Amino acid sequence: MTLRVGVVGGGQLARMMIAPAVEIGIELSVLAEQKGMSAKLAASAVGDYHDEQTVLEFAKSVDVVTFDHEHVPQPVLRALVEAGVAVHPGPDALQYAQDKLAMRAKLDELGMPQPDWAAVSDAQGLQAFLDDHGGRAVIKTPRGGYDGKGVRVVSSGTEAEDWFAALAEDARGGELLVEELVDFRRELSQQVARRPSGEVRAYPVVETVQRDGVCAEVIAPAPHLNGRLAEVAEQVGSGIAEGLGVTGMLAVELFETTDDRILVNELAMRPHNSGHWSQDGAVTSQFEQHLRAVLDLPLGDPAPRQHWAVMVNILGGPTEEGLDVRFAEVMAEHPDVKIHTYGKDPRPGRKVGHVNAVGDDLDDVVYDARAAAAFFAD
Amino acid sequence: MTLRVGVVGGGQLARMMIAPAVEIGIELSVLAEQKGMSAKLAASAVGDYHDEQTVLEFAKSVDVVTFDHEHVPQPVLRALVEAGVAVHPGPDALQYAQDKLAMRAKLDELGMPQPDWAAVSDAQGLQAFLDDHGGRAVIKTPRGGYDGKGVRVVSSGTEAEDWFAALAEDARGGELLVEELVDFRRELSQQVARRPSGEVRAYPVVETVQRDGVCAEVIAPAPHLNGRLAEVAEQVGSGIAEGLGVTGMLAVELFETTDDRILVNELAMRPHNSGHWSQDGAVTSQFEQHLRAVLDLPLGDPAPRQHWAVMVNILGGPTEEGLDVRFAEVMAEHPDVKIHTYGKDPRPGRKVGHVNAVGDDLDDVVYDARAAAAFFAD
CATH class of the missing domain: 3.40.50.20 (Rossmann fold)
Known part of the structure; x- marks a missing residue:
């Protein structure tokens, strides 16, 4: 049973x-x-x-x-x-995580704040968008991109010709997504969980730090965030979960713009790297919450356990011997840091684990997590 | 690797x-x-x-x-x-967890505070101990007892004749352990972890509540404990781990006597029911700590994450359908309580799981944990 x-x-x-x-x-x-x-x-x-x-x-x-x-x-x-x-999530929701053009169109329909965007199918269309948006833009393949792959900053209509050529052979249609280059202060992530029967619970909005297009560090909650923006982020997260019928965990990656707006960057309909802090920093981790949500069980409390939680990814590591050879050093120096590894062979830049630190003083927590993660670098 | x-x-x-x-x-x-x-x-x-x-x-x-x-x-x-x-733990240490007579003798040698005790091999010897200790005492089989089994309160030398008869056929010797009946205020448990290379870390001493000889509830740390007794408990725990050469987790079950002493009741050389609170209430759970210790890795921080943690055992449960049928009610009413189940079929009185609650107000935390556990009762 x-x-x-x-x-x-x-x-x-x-x-x-x-x-x-x-x-x-x-x-x-x-x-x-x-x-x-x-x-x-x-x-x-x-x-x-x-x-x-x-x-x-x-x-x-x-x-x-x-x-x-x-x-x-x-x-x-x-x-x-x-x-x-x-x-869970079902195909109707997942299509918007699988196709960024469909996602942009749907979010417009829902009235969600997002960067200016267009579907372009050739260099001419791209150039027209560039001319309207200060001469630089982000071009994305609608499908299959992740961790910075399938994303390119361009300043001329001809800089995506290889992708247009590849798409021309794709039976599903030849359009690329082009988005305005947002002038942002930092990136945020809003996670929410939603049950099939409707209950929605939002995690505190967090700050995510990317390096080379890959999530490197997360601070929960996002420090010094304008209270109004935190509210907007939560409304955007819940609104998208409900509007798209997402079940399970949803991560909404956000830009916090220099003129104090929140714009939706990407969606993920599953537990997400920006929520790994919750394993040790929240009453209910995103992984437990996802299981509850997909089973349509009442959701757990997403509140932080202490004021701050910081997650730092382990990217790469000692390729000859594996991460275990560093356990003794990390544990000796950081008895309060939580180590998480993924059972993957280290390769330069590969996500093979992360560390979480929690506490009431942000400087201490950031230091602790970064210093612990640094022990794993090769 | x-x-x-x-x-x-x-x-x-x-x-x-x-x-x-x-x-x-x-x-x-x-x-x-x-x-x-x-x-x-x-x-x-x-x-x-x-x-x-x-x-x-x-x-x-x-x-x-x-x-x-x-x-x-x-x-x-x-x-x-x-x-x-x-x-880990090795045979030299484990013998003292396997044989209560050997344990009592060794703790005397180490100068640890414990109840008056004796090895008795017949009704006459038992009666002599009873005469010296107010006419009542606890008699225990040295081996194989747990959760109140192999323990009996007696007030006459003849009340253990079945056990003496059984032991007479035991090639390992026919002695029973008899202990004074301690006048205690409550029971406590002190857990420590020890690595083969020597490092010892003590958890806060906790209060354990037994019902019918089985652990029912644990409050961490033990409320209103005299600071001197907390120190003694930690010294006793560390002293036993070192004196007996225990590796991994050690639980020392203690009596807090009405005249403010700490006496050793039982030992367990493994993670222990009195430490389940640490899964959600301590920086390092007793299970992670045990793994670190037996691998001779540096030990984690055993400090509490919040002021209080309360564990309540799930004893029995809905025997027809299993515990899962109660998840929805418990989760709906107690979104901040952590559920732990053991994949065992419920039987009356059987330990099939526990719940943990943590927080800063003891009354709230106790209420939360007890109310959540009560949902699982059949």
């Missing part, structure tokens, strides 16, 4: 659902892309999530299907729903 | 090591007594821990062997050590 959650995808997000699942007593199964992945302890099957039969077969052993990533194709998602499987 | 810890025994203590092992990135393997036990997710082998070959074979796949319980026979433990296996 144990509640059973199935996760498609065997990466670190699935891995980090294991701890709360074991604690509460939820049976977690993972359909992993291959053997030996981050979530291998819970992997009950290995297979290709593009294959409808593989995913349908996996779904038979669980009460609800959820995801480690947003890459499961719409036809596979819709086959699950047609077969009567509870899928 | 991942660090590998092997746990002999598949119960809830092994289960609760899974979350910190996954978080830090330690490979946990369990030798379970049978299939489908609490720690099944990490069970890499099923077998009898009385069998030397079974345990030796299991040990080959790990860097260090530790335990879910203290019942592995000394010859098996010593065979592991002789085969070069790192065993």
Whole structure:
């Protein structure tokens, strides 16, 4: 009679659902892309999530299907729903995380604040957008980008010709998304959880620091944030979750502009790097919250446990020996820092873990987390 | 190169090591007594821990062997050590958790405060002890007792004749342990962790509330405790860990007497029910601390995260349907309470889980934890 959650995808997000699942007593199964992945302890099957039969077969052993990533194709998602499987988030919501053009159009419809944008299909269209927006813009492939991939800053209509050429061969349409280059003070992330039956809970909005397009550091809550902007961020997060019918965790990546506005940058419909602080810093971690939400159980308290939490990613690490060889040093110097690793072989720049520090003095907490993470650098 | 810890025994203590092992990135393997036990997710082998070959074979796949319980026979433990296996706690320490007479004698040698006691082998000897101690005493079988089993209050030398008769057939000697009936205000528990290389870290001493000989509730730290007694408790805990050479977690169950003394009641050389609060209430949980200690890694900070933490055991529960059917009610009413279940079928009085609540107002925290646990009662 144990509640059973199935996760498609065997990466670190699935891995980090294991701890709360074991604690509460939820049976977690993972359909992993291959053997030996981050979530291998819970992997009950290995297979290709593009294959409808593989995913349908996996779904038979669980009460609800959820995801480690947003890459499961719409036809596979819709086959699950047609077969009567509870899928959270469902295909109607996920399409907006899978296609950035669809997302921009939908957010306009919902009246959400976002950068100026357009769908462009050739150099001429791109140049027209550039001419209207100060000569520089961000161009994005609507599908498949992450961690800075599929994103490029351009100042001429000809700088995306390779992408236009590639898209011309794509049966799904040849348009790229172009967005104004936002003059922002910093990046924020607003996470909310939503149950199928409607309850929504918002986490405090956090500051995210990116390096080379990859999340490097998160401070929760965002320091010195104008109270009005915190309210707007929460309204935007909840409004998007409800407007798009998201179930489970939603992360809304935001720009805080130099003229004190909040604009939506990206969406993720799953636990998100900007919420890893919650494992040690919130009453209910984003991973526990995601499990509750997809099972349509009442949501937990997302409040911080102490004033500040700081997460610093471990990018790379000692490639010869693995992260474990640094445990002794980190633990000796930082007995209050929480180490999280993903069971992945270190490669330069690869996300292989993170550390969390919590406390009441922000300077101390930032120092602690950064210093601890630095021990893992190669 | 991942660090590998092997746990002999598949119960809830092994289960609760899974979350910190996954978080830090330690490979946990369990030798379970049978299939489908609490720690099944990490069970890499099923077998009898009385069998030397079974345990030796299991040990080959790990860097260090530790335990879910203290019942592995000394010859098996010593065979592991002789085969070069790192065993924590080791047989020299574990003998004192396995034999209460040996424990009493050793604690006397170390000068630890404990109740008056004696080894008695017949009704006459027991009567003599009773005559010297007000006519009532506690008699205990030296081996195999737990949760109130193997413990009896007697007021006549003849009331233990069944146990004397049983022991007469026991090749290991026919003595029972008799202890004075201590006039105590309440029971406390002092936990410490110790690494093989020597570092010792003490948790705050907690109050434990027993019902029918079983731990029902724990308040951390023990409210209104005389500061001198807290110091004594910590010294006793550290002194026993060092004196007995304990590695890993040690729990020292204590009496706080009505005349303000601390006396040692029992020892447990593993994570302990009195430390479950630490999962949500301490910077480093006893399960993470145990893993660090047995791997001889630097110990984590055992400090509380907030002023108070309260743990209430779930004893029994809805036997027809399992605990999951109550999740929705508990989560709806207590969004800040942490639920922990052990994957065991509820039976009246059986420990099948616990809840933790933390906060700064003791009355609120106690209420929250008790009310949440009550939802699970059948």
